[in-house]
Amino acid sequence: MLKIADSEEMQRIDRITIEKYGVPGTVLMERAGLSVAARINDIYFQNTQEGTLNAAIIRERKILVLCGGGNNGGDGFVIARVLHNQGRRVEVYMTANPASLKGDTKINYDAAKKFGVVIRPAGHFLKRVPSDVDRNCLIVDALLGTGLRKEVRAPLTDVIKKINHLPVPVVSVDIPSGISSDTGQIMGCAVKARCTVTFGLPKRGHFLYPGAEYAGQLYVEEIGFPRTLLASERIRINLVQKEDARSLIPVRPKYSHKGTYGHVLIVAGSRGKTGAALMAAKACLRAGAGLVTIGVPETLVNSFQSRVTEEMLLPLPDKGNGTLSIDAAGPVLDFLKKGVKVLAIGPGLSADKEISKLAGILIRESGSPIVIDADGLNAISDQTSALRKSSAPVILTPHPGEMARLLRKGPAGSQRSDAASGLREAIEKDRINTALDFARKTKTFLVLKGAPTITATPQGEAFINTTGNPGMATAGTGDVLTGMISAFLAQGMSPANASILGVYLHGLAGDIVAGKKGQRSLIASDIISSLPMAFRSIRD
Numbered sequence: 001m002l003k004i005a006d007s008e009e010m011q012r013i014d015r016i017t018i019e020k021y022g023v024p025g026t027v028l029m030e031r032a033g034l035s036v037a038a039r040i041n042d043i044y045f046q047n048t049q050e051g052t053l054n055a056a057i058i059r060e061r062k063i064l065v066l067c068g069g070g071n072n073g074g075d076g077f078v079i080a081r082v083l084h085n086q087g088r089r090v091e092v093y094m095t096a097n098p099a100s101l102k103g104d105t106k107i108n109y110d111a112a113k114k115f116g117v118v119i120r121p122a123g124h125f126l127k128r129v130p131s132d133v134d135r136n137c138l139i140v141d142a143l144l145g146t147g148l149r150k151e152v153r154a155p156l157t158d159v160i161k162k163i164n165h166l167p168v169p170v171v172s173v174d175i176p177s178g179i180s181s182d183t184g185q186i187m188g189c190a191v192k193a194r195c196t197v198t199f200g201l202p203k204r205g206h207f208l209y210p211g212a213e214y215a216g217q218l219y220v221e222e223i224g225f226p227r228t229l230l231a232s233e234r235i236r237i238n239l240v241q242k243e244d245a246r247s248l249i250p251v252r253p254k255y256s257h258k259g260t261y262g263h264v265l266i267v268a269g270s271r272g273k274t275g276a277a278l279m280a281a282k283a284c285l286r287a288g289a290g291l292v293t294i295g296v297p298e299t300l301v302n303s304f305q306s307r308v309t310e311e312m313l314l315p316l317p318d319k320g321n322g323t324l325s326i327d328a329a330g331p332v333l334d335f336l337k338k339g340v341k342v343l344a345i346g347p348g349l350s351a352d353k354e355i356s357k358l359a360g361i362l363i364r365e366s367g368s369p370i371v372i373d374a375d376g377l378n379a380i381s382d383q384t385s386a387l388r389k390s391s392a393p394v395i396l397t398p399h400p401g402e403m404a405r406l407l408r409k410g411p412a413g414s415q416r417s418d419a420a421s422g423l424r425e426a427i428e429k430d431r432i433n434t435a436l437d438f439a440r441k442t443k444t445f446l447v448l449k450g451a452p453t454i455t456a457t458p459q460g461e462a463f464i465n466t467t468g469n470p471g472m473a474t475a476g477t478g479d480v481l482t483g484m485i486s487a488f489l490a491q492g493m494s495p496a497n498a499s500i501l502g503v504y505l506h507g508l509a510g511d512i513v514a515g516k517k518g519q520r521s522l523i524a525s526d527i528i529s530s531l532p533m534a535f536r537s538i539r540d
Contacts (some may be wrong), residue, residue, distance in 0.1 A: 001238040003230065004464060005201040006182045007146045013200060013229045021226055025104045028223055029071065033078020033108070035221035036140070036173055036197045040083065043195065044138055044169070061136050062089040066125065066159060068143040068177070069096025074105030075173050076142025080119075081112040091118045093125035095143060095156055122159050139163055141172040141191045146181035146203055151188035160189045169194040175205055176214045183430050184208025192216075200225040204237060207464050208431060209451050236461045237432060245504040246538050250288065250491040261290030262341040262490025265314065266483070267332060267362070269296045271322025273348030274303055276374065276479045279524055280347040281311045283483030286531040287502070289490045292483075293340070295332055297322050319354065326354045329361040336368050341490040343368045346376025347479040355379045360386045363394065369489050373397045373482040381405040387442040393495040397447040397481060400424045403434065432462050445495040447485070447503060449478065455499045463500050467507025471519025472527070480527050481506045509534040 005013070017023050044061065063083055067076035073096065084090040092112065101109050113119060141163065143156065152160065160178055163170060170193045175181050178190030181203040195217040198206065205211035206218050253260070264284050268277035277294050284292045292311050296304050297318035304313055314335055317327035336343060343366050349355050359379040363370060369392050372380065377398050380386065384406055387394055398406060404423040427434045428450070435448040435456035448454045453465040484506055488498035509530040513522050 001240060001244045001463070003201055003232075003235040004204055004207065004237040004239050005235055006204055006237070007148075009235055010146055010181075010200065010203070013225055016229060017225050023224055026107055028225075029074050029104045029108060030078055031223035032075045032173075032199050032221070033082060035199070035223055036075065036079050036171065037082040037086075039195075039197050039219055039221070040079070040138070040140070040171055041086070043171075045088075060089065061138055062091065063138045063140060064125070065090060065092045065140040066122065066143050066163065067092055067094040067096075068145075068156075069094070069100055069105065070145060070147070071105060072142050072145030072173055072177075073101075074103075074108045076140060077105070077108035077112040077117075079140055079142065079173070080117045081108070081115045084112075084115055084117045091120065093120055093122045093159075095122040095159060122155070126155075126158055126162055137166075137168045139166065139168055139170045141170055141177050141193060143177035143191070145174050146205075148178070148180060148187055152178045152190070153188065157189040160191050164192050172196040172215065174198050175203055176211070179205050179211040179214055181205040181211075183432075184211030185429055186210055186214070190214050195219065197221055199223045201230055201235070202239065204432060204464075207239065207452055207466075212452075238461065238463050240463050240465050240500055240504050242538060245501055245508075248493070248497050248501040249535070249538065250488065250493060252288075258290035259339070261288055262487075262492070263291040263293070263339055264289050264342045264344060264483075264486045264490045265293050265295055265332070265335060265340045266344040266347070266486065267295040267316070267324070267328070268344070268347040268349060268479075269294065269300060269304070270324070270348055270350035270375075271297075271300060273350060273375075274300060274307070276348030276476065278304070278307055278311075279476050279528065280344065280373075280479040280483035280486075281308075282525075283480040283528050283531070284344075284487045284490075285310055285483075286528050287484040287487035287505070289487035293335070295328070295335070297324050319352075323350050323352050324355060324358060326357045326361070329358055329365075332362060333365055336366055340368060342371065342486045344371040344373070344482055344486040346371075346373040346379075347482055349375035349379065351375060351378055356382065363387060363390050367391050369393045369395070369495060371395045371397065371482055371486045371489065373478055374402075377402045378405060381408070384442055387444050390443075393445060394443075395445045395447065395485060395489075395495050395499055396442075397449060397478065397485070399449045399478065400427045403427050403438075403448060406438065407434075432456075432464075436460060436462050445499055447481075447499050449481070453503050453507070455496070455503060457496050461496070463496075465500075465503045465507055467504055468510050469507075469514045469519055469522075471514045471522035472507070472510040474523055476524030477506075477510070477527060480524050484531075505531065505534050505538070508538065512537070 067073035172193035184205040196215040298315035356379040439456040485502035
């Protein structure tokens with residue numbers, strides 16, 4: 001899998017490359033600038049079909065390079081020099097005082113001047129934008145790099161706003177200026193690029209929103225960092241791509257039977273919420289489980305019986321109102337001893353105090369791997385300490401609202417709406433660390449759903465998913481994911497791999513549906529129907 005770095009990790013790689021491996025910083029800066037210049041030539045000067053521009057206009061395109069005073073600006077000076085030397089029309093506008101420049105940035109500023117590159121203060125960009133700044137121009141954003149720690153302030157904000165106002169394509173160097181490379185958050189104001197060229201490894205902010213939207217098309221360039229540093233086990237964040245998911249798909253031996261692929265028990269459903277249980281079960285079968293039983297409230301058996309086909313039913317004691325009672329614990333634990341590989345809890349269970357007690361008992365005593373979602377998450381939100389007492393792996397699949405309840409350790413509806421909203425916002429601002437911290441503390445595997453979905457392990461690894469679309473923000477898609485992850489667990493996959501593959505294929509199936517029906521019309525059952533195509537496409 002492709003590793004994803006944060007700012008400290010990249011600074012460490014840069015430092016060791018220079019100090020231990022003897023590669024001068026000027027060499028790294030030169031190669032960074034050369035790689036961006038080459039990418040600009042490839043995209044904006046080789047392609048004569050871009051929009052309505054003809055070849056002559058493209059050859060005359062003016063390139064405006066906006067440079068800061070740090071290493072990112074140094075890269076910009078290299079880019080400007082290289083493109084100028086190739087005969088391109090280049091102008092540089094810098095936000096720093098030339099007298100303040102140091103080290104490699106100073107060296108490349110001086111070189112650019114000696115090569116004849118026009119360099120002006122950024123005030124000229126703000127006050128006297130050249131009359132030919134129209135769509136046949138190009139802006140290179142080399143203002144701020146990956147080390148940004150505080151909010152951007154004036155006059156730099158004025159420069160960024162001017163860049164975003166102009167109707168021209170923008171290429172950002174390393175990361176769009178104003179985006180946190182660690183969280184993807186906008187630090188007051190940020191450049192919105194059409195594409196971003198980064199070096200060595202992608203950064204977290206390239207994939208976490210809103211940074212992912214501001215980065216545009218991402219290109220990762222090799223500039224000479226040692227491969228051993230880029231592949232270091234110290235870097236614990238990974239990007240899940242098609243080839244990774246393909247390698248995880250369980251092999252189905254020719255000599256096998258339904259028992260080979262595992263039996264899943266899904267404890268789910270209540271009056272008015274039978275669909276959630278049925279979708280989880282159907283998705284479980286579509287993802288390859290050999291047998292699926294749905295444990296349902298006994299007063300609803302007739303309702304379920306008329307709608308199941310391949311699935312089996314286990315009637316469980318309820319409270320007479322279509323909601324499971326705590327007395328269901330015994331029958332569930334007994335059934336698990338009959339060769340059941342995986343227990344899934346949650347879809348459509350309803351919010352009830354007895355459900356909370358039932359979930360706690362099953363977590364502590366089942367002995368089988370457990371997947372918990374939806375109402376199951378709400379049921380354990382006031383007893384997360386029970387998760388550490390499980391004798392088997394536990395996978396949790398919360399969306400940000402459910403994650404907020406888990407962090408506050410309170411049942412659904414117990415917190416004030418403003419406090420809950422604030423916590424959800426904090427979660428979205430730091431999805432990776434939120435998931436990692438909770439997984440470590442509770443010794444669970446956490447699938448934090450959203451854009452993008454993050455899978456975190458108790459051992460401190462996290463995986464960023466690359467599939468899915470906004471059309472999947474609809475009722476029932478989480479139930480489908482629960483069934484899929486449970487199916488992969490039943491087929492013998494590790495909790496981490498079952499979660500990673502389940503999330504990837506779930507999103508891929510959603511993308512297939514969106515491509516055929518559009519995002520607005522996508523519903524959860526469409527994802528189940530598209531799973532066969534998702535499996536086939538990943539094998540191609």
